[in-house]
Amino acid sequence: MDLIFANAIRRYVRDSHAEELELLRTLARIPAPSHHEERRASFIAGWLHAHGARYVRIDDEKNVICLLANPRAERKASGDAQTLAEHVKNRTLTMYAAHMDVVFADEDELPLREDDERMYAPGVGDDTANLVNLLMATKFLLQNPLARERATRKGNILIVANTCEEGLGNLDGTRDLFGEVGEWVDRYFSFDLYLPQCISVCVASERYQIDVECTGGHSYHDYGNANAIEEVCSIIEDLYRINPPIDVMDGAHTTMNVGKIEGGTTINSIPSHAMAKFEFRSSSTENIEVMRSFFNAVIERHRRELALRDEAGKVTVTTLGVRPSAQGVDAEALKRMTERSARIVKRVTGQEPDLKPASTDANIPLSLGVPANTIGTVRGAKLHTRGEWIEKKSLRQGLEVVLRLMLDD
Template identity: 35%
Template sequence: MAAHMKWKQELQVFCKANMAQVQRLTYELCAIPAPTGSEGRRAQFCLSYLRGHGASAYLDEAGNVVFPYACEGSGKVLVLAAHMDTVFPEGTPLGMREEGGRAFCPGIGDDTANLAVLLVLAAWFAQHAPRTRQGVVFVCNVCEEGLGNLKGTRALMRQWAARTGAFLSLDCTCEAVFHRAVGSKRYRVTAHTEGGHSFSAFGSTNAIEVLACLVQDIYALQVPQREGSTTTYNVGLMEGGTSVNAIAQRASCVCEFRSDDEACMAQMERSFEELFARARARCLSLEVELLGTRPAGKNVPAAAQAALAEVCVQAVQQAFGTRPRLASASTDCNIPLSMGIPSVCFGCLEGGGAHTREEWIKPASLGPGLEAAGLALCGLL
């Protein structure tokens, strides 16, 4: 018992004293582009960093950097993950700017600074070899953002789900602890019609009109109303046609629905399918391509999930001095939550402007952030 408490005390002392290390590592990582699906350079950096600190880390089939610590045998493990990818495409300028106590760089908060916290903690475990009650799988994962469709976590769970007792994702800011998964389905819908000249073929079906009617039908939907849950929909892109004097033969849109309730997800899927069928009757053909699907939580033990969330809330509150709210989000936790595994996400920083080129963090918040992550590990191990 004394040895068990000793390593926790040592880790907390380390976390309080190493904000500068996290900051330096964050800035180094920010300079390495990592668009979703093209995280290879950043993955190699993370792999080299961990191995350089004595960790037996490896790249898995999806491109995740994985460091299993004290995971021998068949006992339950804790997974601690942070994603390497950012939403910004190849070629995005990644210059760092500091001003007014803030550091600005695309992707710095989502999720680069959280990734730096994970790497520093994993390196500490590799170097100090604490005797924990269970193993920890440290993961720098790929493809969390957008149409990455959580590829990295899906691959990770194929290997580790049976042994995972709890899953923690370091993502977003310290303002909230995300304990419910927002599921989603995303579609590209393409309508094909006869088209023709806008004057001589007037009256022919216009593919843009078909999709305009579909969009109107989507926005007329009444979302399911279930206490404690939220359901939404959106049409984010539309394109089609060839010129102002041509009746469009082809048009497409990208749409989605989201919910933090599995039953509401199923109801929205039925509603969308009905609207697609209605649109299909208006044109020559209608293609519906499923671009991505993220599951909501399912059959997660309520008591275990609440206990995990409370450990994280207490850790963030102790480190930052303010109690984070409980909220829903779409994160890497969606996959383990859909498997009934208790999972929670929280961030190790103060910041804003996520997914914009003016994204920023407060570098001074990285110290409390490292402390919060360390406290969460101490509370769970």
């Protein structure tokens, strides 16, 4: 990067810090459960318009999408978004994204407090602070035509505040977006998690709900009838008999978890229904397939055995979510992209990048063969708890990382 842009970035990062903190305070208070991000989406779309973005829309999944074209292409377009989309649709897109949703179901204003060094709020680091760094970087491009021309010299940019990254959101926001524009995307950056994370290997997962139904009855008079809770526990016991596979060559490991069990009514009733939620994860496609086959075999065996003991006995499985694994990615292209990202993270932070795999929105492009990185742009801790916090001064390093990713060669 030449000295002019490097100095401009440093000045902007320094001079905009107070504004960035105020934007974070505002956004962090707006509730945004997965599938219910509309209030944040409305605020962000308005904020982008107010700072000069011409082509902003909220799609059916509530993703906020802002197209930044090369200024020369914009001058050739007639001025409306549809004409510009037609004009640039065959140019490659680089997508920069951060998710709006948080893991908490609050519908009222989220609580926020701060001291001199930290800001505390549910979801403040995952992913609100990363989203704020993306927005502030976008403002820099909007207000600096030379910077935007440099950032778009190889193709257009799509800035996305996406929905449904967390939990059972199932990556629906990013999944839907790639269904619309994925054929033109040649690189994808997700801003999520913490500095100095720089991730190119995705963790796939499959999540299921297991429901067991039985005749049930009175705990004394009908003793011996099939017990749905007992059956669910037996299924879980069998699921935990497997030793999750580990790939010796690349160290890819596999995990599994039963995260919820419920069922029954009263202490003197044989439960007629019980439920468990089960997931498995791995960065290896082959390991995911092993776990899926094992899971299906356990379920099928219990289904047969229960039907023999109880004519009303039934075991059903509902898929709650599938986060796909990487498929068909050009290994050399992904390596070059990741080495560049890691170099920028190290240059800005002075730390060796953390390359450990993770499950993020980047699973979607990687599953479609698109090189993708997930990069943390803030320091903090206690994510997914109501005591989550971020280090306020770390936003400066994070914003510089985002801008260098957009502008560095």
